Amino acid sequence: MQSLINRVKPARAFKADPAPSRWAWRMQRLMLTPAFLFGLRFGVPFCLALFAGTVYLADDARRGQIADGYASLRSSIQQRPEFMVKLMAIDGAGPELAANVRAAVPIDFPTSSFDLDLAAMRSTIMQLPGVQQASLRVKPGGLLHVEVQPRVAVAVWRTQDGLALIDESGTYIGRLAHRTDRPDLPLVAGEAANVSIAEALDLLRVAAPLGDRLRGFIRMGARRWDVVLDREQRILLPETGAIQALERVIALEGAQEVLTRDVARVDMRLAQRPTVQMNKEATQEWWRIRQISGQ
Helix, strand or coil: CHHHHHHCCCCCCCCCCCCCCHHHHHHHHHHCCHHHHHHHHHHHHHHHHHHHHHHHHCCHHHHHHHHHHHHHHHHHHHCCHHHEECEEEEECCCHHHHHHHHHHCCCCCCEEHHHCCHHHHHHHHHCCCCEEEEEEEEECCCEEEEEEEECCCCEEEEECCEEEEECCCCCEEEEECCHHHCCCCCEEEECCCCCCHHHHHHHHHHCHHHHHHEEEEEEECCCEEEEEEHHHCEEECCCCCHHHHHHHHHHHHHHHCCCCCCEEEEECCCCCCCEEEECHHHHHHHHHHHHHHHC
16 A cells, blocks of 8 residues: 555646746837837827817817917007117118108007018118118117118209109109209100110210209100200210210310301211201301302
8 A cells, every 4th residue: 555655656746937927028028119118198188188289279268278378468568668669760761761761650659569570661661762772670779770772862853743863773762743852863764764874874974064054954765865954956866986975075065166156956866967956047047148158
């Protein structure tokens, strides 16, 4: 009996496997993936916050409270005294132009600097006829400073609508009530005279020896200039080489006093054959003398 008992071996105790299960191993491998870790750290909180915010903002009353609070906070900041503009100062412009600038950009002072669209205001001021350049900025102390560079009138342009001032580029500046208001400026007239104002100014410098006899310049057919003198005299200049042609006439005047005589016009349109036309009275007198001489 004892031998039989000895022959029966006791069963060994079960030992747990230290290796992780398949699912545990996969989870450990997944936790080592950078994309999964990023999604776990940032993606999950973001989705939870987005879901909570969506649920919270689904109520119209809550959205209205948030909007009103933001508007109230923004208004309280913008209406602070250090951001308020109380005065506009305009430099570089005369009284009339300054009045036009104020009328173009009317501002109800005091106002917040956040409510001023300086770019749009500058664009509006630049569209004024007498303004060549403008700059705007808000200075400390609640001052809106407007720096204006006005256009400088160089000639008076006579049109069918009246008299107008133009600058060296031919740009319209403003109306002129009477010619005597700007006797210091030359007078130009004719179609598209403002387009060729640079040439007219060159002719003006050449015609300086004529002094007070010069009355102005007329653009003929938008192609060439006529120089108008007193006593209804005219110098007809060619399309090209007008300055040289006028210089020749000035030289003739200095040598032979052509323009001092009873001449109605000097035609320089043909450089090879300048033509002098006498006025009506001088022509009649010349014919009378010829008739007497023929007798």
